[in-house]
Amino acid sequence: MTETRDTPPARKPRAFCAPPSETAEHRAGFVTFVGRPNVGKSTLMNALVGEKVAITSSKPQTTRRAIRGIVHRASGQLIVVDTPGVHRPRTLLGERLNALVQDTLGDVDVIGFCVPAGEPIGPGDTYINEQLDAHGARVRKVAIVTKTDRVGPERVAEQLIAVSALREWDLVIPLSALTGDQVDVLADELIRLMPVSPPLYEAESTTDETEEDRVAELIREAALEGVSDELPHSLAVTIDEMIEREGDGLLQIFANVWVERDSQKGIIIGHRGSRLADVGRRARGEIEALLGRKVFLKLHVKVAKEWQRDPKQLGRLGF
Numbered sequence: 001m002t003e004t005r006d007t008p009p010a011r012k013p014r015a016f017c018a019p020p021s022e023t024a025e026h027r028a029g030f031v032t033f034v035g036r037p038n039v040g041k042s043t044l045m046n047a048l049v050g051e052k053v054a055i056t057s058s059k060p061q062t063t064r065r066a067i068r069g070i071v072h073r074a075s076g077q078l079i080v081v082d083t084p085g086v087h088r089p090r091t092l093l094g095e096r097l098n099a100l101v102q103d104t105l106g107d108v109d110v111i112g113f114c115v116p117a118g119e120p121i122g123p124g125d126t127y128i129n130e131q132l133d134a135h136g137a138r139v140r141k142v143a144i145v146t147k148t149d150r151v152g153p154e155r156v157a158e159q160l161i162a163v164s165a166l167r168e169w170d171l172v173i174p175l176s177a178l179t180g181d182q183v184d185v186l187a188d189e190l191i192r193l194m195p196v197s198p199p200l201y202e203a204e205s206t207t208d209e210t211e212e213d214r215v216a217e218l219i220r221e222a223a224l225e226g227v228s229d230e231l232p233h234s235l236a237v238t239i240d241e242m243i244e245r246e247g248d249g250l251l252q253i254f255a256n257v258w259v260e261r262d263s264q265k266g267i268i269i270g271h272r273g274s275r276l277a278d279v280g281r282r283a284r285g286e287i288e289a290l291l292g293r294k295v296f297l298k299l300h301v302k303v304a305k306e307w308q309r310d311p312k313q314l315g316r317l318g319f
């Protein structure tokens, strides 16, 4: 028997659950967002997932790993792979981050090329666009004009025309991850481009990042705020231990904030430790929100000389 719209309102609504039928055509697959640093890739992934899976900041090179965020919709599932911004590498770390992006591009169903609405398309963007040629028609290509809330409709239209001239895209879409405008439209369109497939992740999961990695990233995000020049690039965070205190069960987190030079250590710590205390306070708030419990956070600032250029130290820091 089919249900009609005349169903009496008194009747208890059924929980929505897509029946496993052949006509349902549940789709699932991988999409990666690529683009220059700072164009809003991680903010967009978080908006799609509905949770802060990746840290974001106004500093370039915020993302340093391929981070997966899972988007669940009735019609399908998207596994978003957020990647580091592609840039001209100046260090071994930079080279490795660019190589990571290249590797990721070969592994996905859809590539989402991101350009901000307010900045003209430049050599950095055209370089990345050319890299997409290596991935044939099997990989769908979508252009995403980000940060539309920052400009007027005329500028958005200009950018849509400019990006459309780069290649024949499967989709060109303007959106704002900040206001959420068009984010759901993108999710629906991306699902339509995915292969028919059962869900690849369980319904509750939003990422496969470990708790420890997420905690380290939240500390790095807090440390990034307010620093400038080379310092954002020089920061790395590792976790020594996350352990419950006997008695009250308080979660104790012991973490290291790495910098590359002694002078940077002083900046991070600040006058009488004031800056580090502030970083710790902000990070702890975010970590408690993520884990849903009280934590004690102890940060140590350490120097790993020129770690961005040193293969051994890069390995130790997880790159």
Ligand SMILES: Nc1nc2c(ncn2[C@@H]2O[C@H](COP(=O)(O)OP(=O)(O)OP(=O)(O)O)[C@@H](O)[C@H]2O)c(=O)[nH]1
Pocket: 035, 036, 037, 038, 039, 040, 041, 042, 043, 044, 055, 056, 057, 058, 059, 060, 061, 062, 063, 064, 083, 084, 085, 086, 146, 147, 148, 149, 150, 175, 176, 177, 178, 179
């Ligand atoms: N106004 C506005 N700002 C945005 C939007 N999306 C991102 N931003 C801001 O742009 C900055 C960079 O955002 P991210 O998401 O970290 O950029 P990214 O492309 O992941 O950067 P990398 O990881 O360094 O490559 C942050 O300050 C964000 O708050 C948006 O839709 N509107």
Ligand SMILES: [Mg+2]
Pocket: 041, 042, 043, 054, 055, 056, 062, 063, 082, 083, 084, 085
């Ligand atoms: Mg990012």
